[in-house]
Amino acid sequence: MSAVRHRPMAPPATGEHGDSDENNFTDDESSPLTHDIYGGSQRTIQETKGWDVFRDPPIKIETGSTANQECLELTIKILKIFAYVFTFIVVLTGGVIAKGTVLFMTSQVRKDRKIEYCNKDLGRDKSFVVRLPEEERIAWIWALVIAYSLPELGALIRAARICFFKTFKVPKTGHFLFVWLMESMSALGTALLMFVVLPQIDAIQGAMLTNCLCVIPGILGLLSRTSKEGKRFIKVIIDLAAVAAQVTGLVIWPLLENRRELWVIPVACVMISCGWWENYVSAQSPLGIVRALGRIKEEMHTTRYFCHMFLSIWKILLFFCVTLLIYWANGDEPSNLFALYGDAFGPHKIIVYELPAGLGGVLPDTLESANIDTVDVDAAYNTVVYVLLLQIFGAYLCYIFGKFACKILIQGFSYAFPVSLTVPIAVSFLIAACGIRIDDPCFFHDTIPDYLFFTSPSNFRFNNFVTEQMAWAWILWLLSQTWIALHIWTPKCERLATTEKLFVRPMYSALLIDQSMALNRRRDDQADVKTEDLSEIEKEKGDEYYETISVHTDRSSAPNKPSIKSSDNITRIYTCATMWHETKDEMIEFLKSIMRMDEDQCARRVAQKYLRVLDPDYYEFETHIFFDDAFEISDHSDDDIQCNRFVKLLIGTMDEAASEIHQTTIRLRPPKKYPTPYGGRLVWTLPGKTKFIAHLKDKDRIRHRKRWSQVMYMYYLLGHRLMELPISVDRKDAIAENTYLLTLDGDIDFKPNAVTLLVDLMKKNRNLGAACGRIHPVGSGPMVWYQLFEYAIGHWLQKATEHMIGCVLCSPGCFSLFRGKALMDDNVMKKYTTKPTEARHYVQYDQGEDRWLCTLLLQRGYRVEYSAASDAYTHCPEGFNEFYNQRRRWVPSTIANIMDLLGDAKRTIKINDNISLLYVFYQMMLMGGTILGPGTIFLMLVGAFVAAFRIDNWTSFHYNIVPILAFMVICFTCKSNIQLFVAQVLSTCYALIMMAVIVGTALQLGEDGIGSPSAIFLISMVGSFFIAACLHPQEFWCITCGLIYLLSIPSMYLLLILYSIINLNVVSWGTREVVAKKTKKELEAEKKAAEEAKKRVKQKSMLGFLQSGIGDNDDEEGSIEFSLAGLFRCVFCTHGKTSDEKQQLTSIAESLDTIKTRMDTIENAVDPHGHHASRHNRRRTTSSGSKDHHLLTSVAEKSGDESDESDSDTSAEPKQERDFLTNPYWIEDPDVRKGEVDFLSSSEIQFWKDLIDQYLYPIDNDPVEQARIASDLIELRNKSVFAFFMANALFVLIVFLLQLNKDKLHIIWPLGVKTNITYIEETSEVHISKEYLQLEPIGLVFVFFFALILVIQFTAMLFHRFGTLSHILASTELNFCKKKSEDLTQDQLIDKHAVEIVKNLQRLQGIDGDYDNDSGSGPDRIARRKTIQNLEKARQPRRQIGTLDVAFKKRFLKLTADAENNPATPILTRRLTMRAETIRALEVRKNSVMAERRKSAMQTLGAKNEYGITTVPAVNNNGALPIPRSGRVSNAGISIKDVFNVNGGPGEQIYGSNGGGTINQGYEHVIDEDGDGNSLRLTTRNPHQVSWGQNVNGNSTGRL
DSSP: OTTSBOOOOOOOOOSTTSOOTTTEEEOSTTOOTTSOOSSSOOOSSOOOOGGGOOOOOOOOOOOGGGTTHHHHHHHHHHHHHHHHHHHHHHHHHHHHHHHHHHHHHHHHHSTTOEEEEOOTTTOTTOEEEEEOOHHHHHHHHHHHHHHHHHHHHHHHHHHHHHHHHSOOOOOOHHHHHHHHHHHHHHHHHHHHIIIIIGGGSOHHHHHHHTTOOOHHHHHHHHHTOOTTSTTHHHHHHHHHHHHHHHHHHHHHHHHHHOOGGGGHHHHHHHHHHGGGGGGGOOTTOSSHHHHHHHHHHHHHHHHHHHHHHHHHHHHHHHHHHHHHHHHHHTTOOTTHHHHTHHHHTSOOEEEEEEEOGGGTTOOOSOTTTSOOOEEEEEOOTTHHHHHHHHHHHHHHHHHHHHHHHHHTTOHIIIIIHHHHHHHHHHHHHHHHHHHHHHHOTTTTTTTSOTTOOOOOOTTOOGGGTTTSHHHHHHHHHHHHHHHHTGGGGSOOOOTTOOHHHHBSSSSOOGGGHHHHHHHSBOSOSSOOOOGGGHHHHHHHHOSOTTOOGGGOOSOOSSTTSOOOOGGGGSEEEEEEEEESSOOHHHHHHHHHHHHHHHHHHHHHHHHHHHSOOOOTTOEEEEEEEEETTOEEEOSSOTTOEEEOHHHHHHHHHHHHHHHHHHTSOOOOOOOEEEEETTEEEEEEEOTTSOEEEEEEEOTTTSOOSHHHHHHHHHIIIIIIIIITSSSOHHHHHHHHHTEEEEEEETTOEEOHHHHHHHHHHHHHOTTEEEEEEEEEEEOOSHHHHHHHHHHHHIIIIIIHHHHHHSOOSOOOTTEEEEEHHHHTSTTTHHHHTOOOOSHHHIIIIISSHHHHHHHHHHHTTOEEEEEEEEEEEEEOOOSHHHHHHHHHHHHHHHHHHHHHHHHTHHHHHHHOTTOOHHHHHHHHHHHHHHHTHHHHHHHHHHHHHHHHHOOOHHHHHHHHHHHHHHHHHHHHHSOHHHHHHHHHHHHHHHHHHHHHHHHHHHHHHHHHOTTSHHHHHHHHHHHHHHHHHHHOGGGGGGGGGHHHHHHTHHIIIIIHHHHHHHTTTOOSOOSSOOOOOOOHHHHHHHHHHHHHHHHHHHHHSHHHHHTTTSOOGGGEEEEEEEEETTTEEEEEEEEEOOHHHHHHHHHHHHHHHHHHHHHHHHHHHHOTTTTTHHHHTOEESSOTTOTTOOEEOOOOOOSSOOOOOOTTOOOOOOOOOOOTTTOOGGGGOGGGOSOOBOOOOHHHHHHHHHHIIIIIOOOOOOHHHHHHHHHHHHHHHHHHHHHHHHHHHHHHHHHHHHHHTTTTSOEEEEEEEEEEEEEETTTTEEEEEEEEEEEOHHHHHHHHHHHHHHHHHHHHHHHHHHHHHHHHHHTOOOGGGSOOGGGSOHHHHHHHTHHHHHHHHTOSTTTTSOOOTTOOOSTTTTTTOOHHHHHHHHHSOOOOOOOHHHHHHHHHHTOOSOTTTOTTOOOOOSSSOOOHHHHHHHHHHHHHHHHHHHHHHHHHTTOOOSSOOOOOOOOOTTSSOOOOOSSOOOSSOOOHHHHTOOSSSTTOOSSOOTTSOOOOTTSOBOOOTTOOTTOBEEEOOOTTOOOOOBOTTSSBOSBO
């Protein structure tokens, strides 16, 4: 019975073919979800009365995740503008400094170089000249060698790390030799340029010459152009001109100056340009040799690091050997480079020659021949080191910030622009500097040593530069380099791309930094996905690209190919939320978040399907809610159950949440109801057509509490729905790899972008098992203010540190993403089902289930990460008691799980690469701080009392120890409410005391000075908090709650810890507790128990002992009594009524009840319909705890008077036989809304039964077992408290005693020394004494201990924040820094904004004439509202659309570029310009989709069934086959509506399939009288009537 689907039976037919418009609910693609068709009238189209046309549309309220978004977006945009400017400045400055310092170094390498010397210190009326000694020249040669070698050493280290710790591939010998040749030529050419060419020309010429290093890239780029490129002829012409310009730069100076050594220029430049060959070859080149080079390039992707592990060392050796060879070729002894190394970098002399007056400032060729005087001056030998450091850091910063610019997608302005400007800016500075130096040799006297400067042109003047021929030639060289490196202006890289995707070679070339940055940047980092390519992608993926998991079958396309289908790699997100006793506001925030996800998923699905774009962020989405303790005793009978008020509250808030999100009144279809072995299930279909499934748990049938709900959804989604699929193991592995469980609480608030960021982390690291976001507490009041700061500091510092140096230990269940494959691993899911049998299990497993699950993942080697950019908002405790009870659960479970991880640290370190021994030490430090936290706070209070109140240490000690000990005694002896009351009182007192402590601490700091350890630590802590807040601008105002946090330190780190540890034996949840509804028998039993307890208390008293055997006080009567007007009654000499009389009365009453029951039975047998008619329909609509507690009665009209029967009256009316899997009472509860009833498949029913029997059966309340567990918990509590107390007591005792004896055992603090100067008049002596701070050793150790933790956390926070800011900035677009929409082609515009276009086209608001009555601007916008016209328009009857994809198609089909003839063309968004070209591009895609789907429909007519599933012909509501439409049926013409049909038509791909796909349970296929296969209709049903449909042969169809 339960194995088949339930199908409602139709009411009597009224139409020609049995259809009734009054009783049928249509649910086709234009289903009126925006109409309330489920209560009252059931008409699809309602006429609105003229007097009742006024509207009350939902108001958009900005809260939680949607609040303050404008401010946040503005802040992020400001940060991105700053990143643009700052990165531009750093890249440009670094490039210019690196270029200038290289030219400065090469200027000093020239042999026998002479330079005019400043006469400022030697004589104003004389001229001097200097010739650099050999030591100075050798120092600059070494500087150039070091500058070249450092990046190569970096490449060597990087290559060795990847080859040793990761995988590598050995290249072919021929390929390796070719790469070795090209790299050798590059190193050889660089050496020739640095030591031969540049020293022979001036610095300005050298800077210009560096623009001529692109010959080989230009030629290879020309040869790599294919015929498929657009405007190929023009590009080839420009390529030829660029190569020609580069060649002219190689020969212009050798020809003009006719010097033999300058003919090295073309050799050196060509050889250098060989180093960038790889970036300019293509495997698609028309030339065979270039194609061969392209194949080598493709192999280099996997063999690069193996090659460079050897090539880096070879290039350094080759560069140095060539340097020695050039040094020897110039007539010098190579051994001098080593012999004079010490003198070169140490003190040495510079000989300055005085020129005779007759020379007139002209430098002679030979200084020795002239009879002139010399002066020896000391060399500034450190200058070479400073210049070398400038070059190293300039080049490195240029490279690092350039790479940062590429990662965050600001490459055009902050990378390409400054790289292209490097040489022009350097040339400009050199022209200015050389001109100034020639005019005034002393201008740089105080900046640069007078004997060092750039090689300047002889008799050069700035005004002559423009007229020089080399300036015009240089402009051609610059333009040609810009053209050859044009790709850096049009980046295609992804967000936060890796270095390998950005650059060809592992590192940069420091001596030619700007050329390296331009030519080493990849040209093909990402291929364009064109619209026409999507047809091939769809063919690869198959027709069922958007199919669900259950559609896949186990088959391979070829025997040698893996069976994994492309659709197996689609991201699947299952939202799994746990609910219990959430309020309405909390539920609405949660449901709004789900509605936003539904809208986003629908937009991405439709964009891919109709706009033909490839969305890398596409995902499938489904929501599951697991409702704990969802049922209560029904109002009409103790034997039946009904949904409790929280489930009904969820049902009632669905429409409200949907209306708020879509900004129009929406009435979702009532949920489909399923009886299940664990209770029940409600299934909604949301406007975006994703499923929303609420699993209602009956605690009498399945184990309740949060951990067991998590076990339910893990085994259901990953076990039943994945592992039981009839597909191959490879496909299951691929699906599990891309299946994620988004765990949520029932009050969470988030946006789809937050989930996308978590999925990004999952995709980038396959070893990532879980990822969590930034949780923001929501609420009001002091407790929320405290938690705002606590959550902020915890995420800013602690979680960021765990993420950076190890793994996050706890991914909170309120908002986390778990990888399905990780959960399915050994010792994770299975171990998570462990039933608590020991006291420790209750603390570790049930009190902190989220942390334990993460611990299991870490122990299996998975990584857990934290994304600060993924924001979620959750309601936090607003009351003191609720907060303390929440932390009472968290504190012990946190300690237990961390201790478990630390105890298993050796094995965890071995299996988990992300957890190191240092990270374990860090966690041990934190654990020690947590355990000794109360003692530390106690000592702080003692010291603060001494400083603030000027009392001695012992008095302060007594004042502080007494309340703490008293609180501990109260926690041991009193009930929880008394403990919390005392804690609240003490917290208030301590808050007041903390204000005095703050003053006392300030006084103490003033006395000890700013150099004291306390002052340093306090300033550092406050400074780190403030800097952290500045780095989190969205959360900056959280720091204002720091004062509340400071005042609460004693309460939270002393009282709360004590309360949690002493109440370790209490394992109740403690929050969201409500009184459960009880049966009448339970109420009577409780009443009797109370009476018995009262009687026992009385009997234990002295008077009760004397009056034993007499009734209790309720039965007292007196010998003397009087009363006054019934106002009061005085009784003297009281005595109880005898018990015999009471027993007799009780017996008589029971006999009467028995007689009455039998009379009712007889009357019911005579007239079964008359006697009970009055109470047959009586019911209560809500539970006793509901706010709307009222009694609704429906009394049938009867003659005569009848007395109301009491609620306790139980008649002998025969009851309906009920089975909880077929007809439980709750599915008939009118409060659960109207809706279909369906049944689970037999396999799923069996799965749930087996799961419950194996893991989730309700734990029986065994008094003996409960007593044992309670005893064990108390024993565990006692042991923990003892250990905790002894550790803190010993710590306090040691530190306090050391503090008392500080004068005998102390450490002298070197900072903050006080100097006392005393003058004695009698002896005229001055005594100077110094007073040092004396610190006790243990206290100093703890100061450094906490300071070390703070330093670690602050440093890790900086690195983590940089990564987060990079991610945020990469995701932020600035329109004025991007290509304007007008500059984009139509296809580019659509591809870029596809999801945004769909979201605007699928809006439900305005699709049926809705209007925004607050639109318009200006002073008279209110007067211009068309209120009456809009009301009249709203009055008109219309058929409304309530599904997002149908709203999209309705607007999409109306798109036309002819706006005049079709004024209904929708406006997409204000940010997108809707030009005629844009609309025409959309229209082209629309026509393309229509044509392809027509073709597909024609090709698939009569095609075989891919999955081999036999489709049963649809039946109408009377069980008969539909009558076909009269007339000839033709397949030649397919309407647009058919083309875009989703449910049942030829274009169906996503939900449902006539060919055997998964049926969308919310949209049942029913063919109407017109035979329109697109129509989906939901009919009313009678739950008590069942009808079997018949197929053509008269046999049962298997549908109920």
